Amino acid sequence: MGRIQRLRTLFYTKQLSMRDYYTALLARIQSAPGNAFISFFDDEVATAIDYLSQQDPNRFTGFGIPLGIKDNMCLANQPVTCASKLLAGYRSPYTATAVQYMIDQGFVPVGRLNMDEFAMGSANEYSVYGPVDNPWNPDAVSGGSSGGSAAAVAAGLVPAALGSDTGGSIRQPAAFCGVVGLKPTYGRVSRYGLVAFASSLDQIGPFAQYVDDVAIMLDTLCGFDPQDATSVKRPDECFSDGFEWASLHGIRVGVPNELMTSGQADVNAAIRRTLSQMESHGAIIDYVDFKYFDEALATYYIIAPAEASSNLSRFDGVRYGYRDTSATTLKDMMAATRSTGFGDEVKRRIILGTYVLSSGYYDAFYGKAQRVRGIVTKRYADLFKQYDIICSPTAPTTAFKKGEHTNDPLAMYLSDIATIPVNLAGLPAISLPCGRDSAGMPVGMQLVAPWFQEKLLLNTAYCVEQLVGFTPLVSDDVVLGQ
Ligand code: GLN
Numbered sequence: 001m002g003r004i005q006r007l008r009t010l011f012y013t014k015q016l017s018m019r020d021y022y023t024a025l026l027a028r029i030q031s032a033p034g035n036a037f038i039s040f041f042d043d044e045v046a047t048a049i050d051y052l053s054q055q056d057p058n059r060f061t062g063f064g065i066p067l068g069i070k071d072n073m074c075l076a077n078q079p080v081t082c083a084s085k086l087l088a089g090y091r092s093p094y095t096a097t098a099v100q101y102m103i104d105q106g107f108v109p110v111g112r113l114n115m116d117e118f119a120m121g122s123a124n125e126y127s128v129y130g131p132v133d134n135p136w137n138p139d140a141v142s143g144g145s146s147g148g149s150a151a152a153v154a155a156g157l158v159p160a161a162l163g164s165d166t167g168g169s170i171r172q173p174a175a176f177c178g179v180v181g182l183k184p185t186y187g188r189v190s191r192y193g194l195v196a197f198a199s200s201l202d203q204i205g206p207f208a209q210y211v212d213d214v215a216i217m218l219d220t221l222c223g224f225d226p227q228d229a230t231s232v233k234r235p236d237e238c239f240s241d242g243f244e245w246a247s248l249h250g251i252r253v254g255v256p257n258e259l260m261t262s263g264q265a266d267v268n269a270a271i272r273r274t275l276s277q278m279e280s281h282g283a284i285i286d287y288v289d290f291k292y293f294d295e296a297l298a299t300y301y302i303i304a305p306a307e308a309s310s311n312l313s314r315f316d317g318v319r320y321g322y323r324d325t326s327a328t329t330l331k332d333m334m335a336a337t338r339s340t341g342f343g344d345e346v347k348r349r350i351i352l353g354t355y356v357l358s359s360g361y362y363d364a365f366y367g368k369a370q371r372v373r374g375i376v377t378k379r380y381a382d383l384f385k386q387y388d389i390i391c392s393p394t395a396p397t398t399a400f401k402k403g404e405h406t407n408d409p410l411a412m413y414l415s416d417i418a419t420i421p422v423n424l425a426g427l428p429a430i431s432l433p434c435g436r437d438s439a440g441m442p443v444g445m446q447l448v449a450p451w452f453q454e455k456l457l458l459n460t461a462y463c464v465e466q467l468v469g470f471t472p473l474v475s476d477d478v479v480l481g482q
Contacts, residue, residue, distance in 0.1 A: 001212070002159075002208065002209070002210035002211070002212040002213035002216070003159035003160075003208065003209055003210065003213055003476055003479050003480065004062065004065050004159055004160060004208065004212075004213045004216050004217070005212065005213075005216070006476065006480055007064070007065055007159060007479075007480050008057075008061075008062070008063050008064070008065060010480060010481075011057065011063055011064040012057045012058075012063065016480075016481060018049050018052065018053060018064045019049055019053075020481075021064075021481045022045055022049055022066075022108075024481055025066060025110070025157075025481065026040065026042065026045065026110065028157065029110065029111070029152075029157045029158070032155060032157055033133065033138070034132060034133040034135060034138065034151055034155055035114055035129065035130055035131065035132050035133060035148075036068075036113055036114055036132050036133075036142070036147075036148040036149075036151040036152040036155065036157065037068070037111045037112070037113060037114070037148065037152060037157070038071060038081075038083070038111070038112050038113065038114050038129050038148070039078075039079065039111055039112045040110060040111040041075070041078065041109055041110060041111055044075075044078075044109065045108055045109075045110055048103075048108045048109075049064070049108070052064055052106060052108075055106075057106075059106075060105050060106030061105040061106065061216060061219060061220050062102060062105045062106045062107035062160070062216070062217075062220060063106040064106060064108060065106065065107050065108065065159060065160055066107075066108055066110045066158045066159065066160070067102055067107040067108060067109050067110065067158065067160050067161065067162065068109075068110060068111060068112075068113045068148070068149060068152045068153075068157070068158040068160070068161035068162070069099060069109050069111070069112055069113060069161070069162050070112075070113050070115050070146050070148065070149050070161070070162055070163045070164060071083055071112040071113060071114065071115050071148070072115060072118070072119055072164060072194060072195040072197075073096045073098065073099050073162060073164070073193060073194055073195075073204070074092035074093075074094055074095055074096045074099070074193040074194075074195075075092055075095050075096070075099055075109055076092055076093065076094050076095045077091055077092065078091060078092055078112070079091055079092075079112070080092045080112070080195065081112075081128070081321070082115070082117060082118045082119065082195050083114060083115045083116065083117045083118075083126075083127035083128050083129055084117045084118055084128055084341065084342065084343065084346070085128050085322055085340075085341050085342075085343075086315050086320070086321055086322050086337070086338075086341035086342055087315070087320060087321040087322065088128075088321050088322045089321050089322065090320050090321035092193070094193060095193060096190075096192060096193025096194055096204075097190035097192040097193055097225045097227060097228070098162065098189050098190055098193070098194070098204045098221050099162070099193065100193075101220055101221055101223060102162070102217070102220055102221065105220045107160065107220070110158060113146070113148030113149045113152055113161060113163075114127055114129050114132045114147060114148030114151075115127060115144065115145045115146055115147060115148055115149075115163075115169075116144040116145035116147070116169075116345070117342070117343045117345065117346050118195070118197055118308070118312065118346050119145040119146075119164055119166055119169055119197045119202075120145065120197065120308070120345050120346055120349055121144040121145050121345055121412065122143060122144045122145070122168070122169075122172055122405075122412050122413070122415045122416055123141035123142075123143065123144050123147070123400070123402075123405060123406070123412065123415075124141060124142045124143065124144040124145065124147025124148065124151075124173070125141060125144070125402065125403075125406055126144075126343055126344075126345045126346075127147075128343070131147075131402055132147040132148050132151045133151065134151065134154075134176060134177060134399045134441075135151055135154040135155040135177060135473055135474075136154070136177070136178060136399070136440065136441055136442060136473055137399070137439075137440075137441065139401055139402060140176075140398075140399040140400065140401055140402065140441065141176065141399050141400060141401070141402055141404075142173055142176060142177055142399070143172045143173030143174075143175065143176030143177065143395075143399060144169060144172070144173055145164075145166075145169040145173075146161075146163030146164060146165070146169045146170055146173050146181075146207070147173050148161075149161035149162065149163040149170075149173065149181075149207045150163070150173035150174050150176065150177035150179055150181065150207055151173075151177055153177070153179045153207045153208060153209060154177035154178055154179050154209075154472070154473050154474070155473070155474060156472075156473070156474030156475075156478050156479045158479075159208060159209070159213065159479050159480075160206065160207070160208050160213060160217055161206075161207040161208075162204060162205070162206060162207070162221075163181065163204070163205060163206075163207055164194055164197075164202055164203065164204050164205070165181075165183040165202075165203050165204075165205055165419075165423065166197050166198050166201045166202050166203075166304060166423060167201065167300055167304060167416050167419060167420040167423050168394075168395075168415075168416040168418075168419025168420060168422075168423070170182065170183050170205045170207065170431075171183060171394050171419050171429060171430070171431035171444070171446055172394060172395050172415060172416060172419055172431070172444075174207060174394070174431040174432075174444060175393075175394035175395050175398075175431045175433075175442065175443070175444020175445075175446075176395070176398065176399035176441075176442070176444070177399070177442065178433045178436075178442030178444075178470070178472065178473060179207055179208065179209055179433065179472075180207070180208055180209065180210060180211055180213070180214050180430065180431065180432045180433070180461070180465075181205065181206070181207045181214075181430070181431050182205045182206055182214045182218060182428070182429075182430045182431075182454075182457075182458075183203055183205045183422065183423070183428065183429050183430075184203055184204075184205050184218060184221070184222065184428050184454060185203075185232075185426060185427060185428040185451050185452050185454065186200075186201070186203055186230070186423075186426030186427075187230050187231055187232035187426070188203070188222050188232065188234070188428070188452065188454070189203060189204045189205065189221045189222050190204075190223070190225035190227065190228040190231050191203070191204065191228050191230065191231075192225055192227035192228045192231075196307075196311040197304070197307070197308055197311065198303065198304040198305075198306075198307035198308055198311070199230075199307055199311065200230075200303070200307060201300075201303070201304060201307070201423040201424070203423075204221065205218075205221070206218055206221065209472050209476075209479075210465065211243075211430075211432060211458060211461045211462045211465045212240060212243065212462065214430070214458070215239040215240035215243075215458045215462075216239075216240045218239045218240075218454060218458070219238055219239050219240050222234070232452075234452065237454075237455060239454055239455055239458050243458070243459055243462040243463075244459060244463075247459050247460070247463060248278055248281045248282045248283045248460065248463045248464075249281070249282030249283075250282060250283075250284065251278075251282070251283045251284065251388050251389060251460060252283075252284045252286065252386065252387045252388050252389070253275070253278065253283050253284065253285050253286065253387060253388070253389050253390075253391050254286055254287075254288045254383055254386065254387035254389070254390045254391070255275065255285060255286065255287050255288065255390075255391050255392060256287075256288060256289070256290035256293070256390065256392050257287050257288065257289050257290075258289065258290055258291075258293050259290075259293070259392040259393055259396070259417070259418050260272070260287070260392070260393075262396060263393060263396030263397060264396060264397045264398065264437065266437040266438050266443075267393050267395075267396065267397060267398060267437060267443050268393065270434055270435035270436070270437070270443040270445075271391075271392070271393050271434065271443070271445055273434075273435065274434040274435065274445055274464060274467065274468055275391065277467045277468070278463075278464060278467065281463065281467060286386075286387070288383065288386075288387075290379065290383075290390075290421075291379065292372075292375065292376050292379055292421065293417050293418075293421065295372050295375070295376070296372070296376045296420055296421035296424055297413065297414070297416070297417055297420055298369075298372075299369045299372040299373055299376065299424060300416075300420045300423070300424060301352070301413060302352075302356050302365050302366060302368075302369035303366070303369050303370070303373065303424070304349070304353075305349040305350070305352040305353030305356065306353040306356050306357050306366050306369075307353070308346075308349045308350065308353050309349070309350045309351075309352075309353030309354045309357065310353070310357075312342075312346070312350055315337075315338065315341070315342075316334045316337065316338065317333050317334055317336075317337030317338070317341070318334070321341075322337065322341045323337050324336035324337040324339075324340050324341065338350075345409070348409065356369075373424045373425075376421050376424045376425055377424065377425040377426070380421075380425045380427060380448075384450045388449070388450075388456060388460075389447050389448065389449055389456070389457070389460050390447070390448040391445065391446065391447050391448075392418050392445075392446050393418060393443065393444065393445065393446065394418060394419065394431040394444035394445060394446040395415050395416070395418060395419070395444065396414070396415065396417060396418070397415065398436075398437045398439070398441035398442065398443055399441050399442075400415075418446055419446065422446075422448050426451065427448050427449065427450070427451060428448070428449050428451070428452070428453065428454050428457050429446055429447065429448040429449070429457070430446070430447050430457055430458070430461045431444040431445065431446050432444065432445055432447075432461050432464060432465055432468075432470075433445075433468065433470040434464065434468050434470065435468065435470070442470075445464065447460055447461055447464070
């Protein structure tokens with residue numbers, strides 16, 4: 001049983017006082033090293049506990065469960081900065097649908113979590129608040145862009161956190177920090193109230209230590225939202241119900257050769273070891289050439305910056321947050337605000353995106369990228385005629401050292417080679433820990449399922465989790481206040 005179910009039961013049965021638990025929890029997370037949290041919702045937490053203590057616990061899936069929120073999701077009247085100077089001082093006028101769904105089910109947002117500026121990055125080093133430590137080794141990066149979310153769960157500060165994934169930002173930090181992270185099918189979870197990076201790729205998803213925690217969170221997060229034009233109407237499904245232990249039997253797993261031959265040797269070894277355990281429990285493992293990883297990476301770095309350049313044009317010093325007051329004309333003020341408000345990586349993306357969309361280059365870059373996106377999507381559709389699940393390392397390496405890739409954007413971009421094609425195709429995917437490398441750092445395994453097959457995805461992940469028996473960095477008892 002995961003942490004959410006156990007904590008919920010402790011509250012239900014009054015074995016644990018919610019008030020005492022939160023007093024201790026807030027003290028612990030406010031003094032925790034690592035820079036995962038950037039602010040706390042003390043007053044809101046107090047109000048939520050008062051409210052919940054008068055309710056029937058049975059009505060709430062997440063009765064009293066502390067939730068960390070990535071700093072790109074709106075919570076009414078709270079700051080939301082996307083870890084950027086540009087949004088300094090800005091407060092959300094409303095609450096994101098996904099966050100609201102969690103609150104409605106009794107989850108209690110406790111604070112905002114660090115991230116790469118505007119979710120652009122793979123190490124959480126591009127944050128105005130500074131980098132997040134990897135809880136397994138503070139000299140290593142947490143991964144990104146949802147580094148705060150992954151690190152907060154791994155360090156046992158919260159049993160549940162929300163992140164967003166545009167090219168791997170849930171799965172890669174989950175892998176680096178030894179926790180579980182799920183990116184739902186595009187359209188499954190509302191993006192309303194998520195500050196947009198690349199709208200055709202962005203998706204909110206859950207982080208937790210165990211697969212069944214993530215399943216409970218997905219139950220709560222998904223649902224049609226008329227406020228998001230890409231939200232999809234689906235029949236009700238329960239993802240957390242009845243994981244079947246025997247269900248690896250006959251599951252056809254395709255493993256892309258390209259991701260098993262490049263990358264860190266002990267990462268690949270951990271994946272192979274897990275694959276053979278899966279095989280001995282009935283899975284049918286087959287190696288296959290995916291063929292388009294390099295093309296997918298290049299395509300993402302045209303499409304995502306193109307959409308970002310458009311989405312981020314609204315941050316002009318007039319309507320949101322920070323304004324550079326050194327200029328004397330409106331135009332100069334906007335230029336100065338954007339020059340001094342955005343960090344280097346964000347500016348790199350805006351320049352790249354503006355270029356690929358500019359007249360004369362649009363067809364050569366953006367048009368072509370859209371066609372390649374279609375080819376990548378079709379490749380997955382073809383693979384899913386043969387396989388139920390595509391499996392690989394989540395990232396080619398374990399968490400690298402801070403500063404190692406900061407001045408080499410291409411090296412940083414390559415860390416998402418396995419995750420990015422999944423976003424281009426809009427598929428659901430999960431990363432779960434499957435061992436550790438020779439330095440003791442966690443290795444993540446990525447499982448990808450066909451569109452809207454989260455049930456199959458979670459069920460398979462649950463079986464793999466049982467086979468691996470990964471030991472979390474922080475014991476459940478610490479997280480449960482026991
Ligand atoms: N690391 C990738 C990037 O920098 C993906 C980021 C994300 O998923 N938000 O764009």
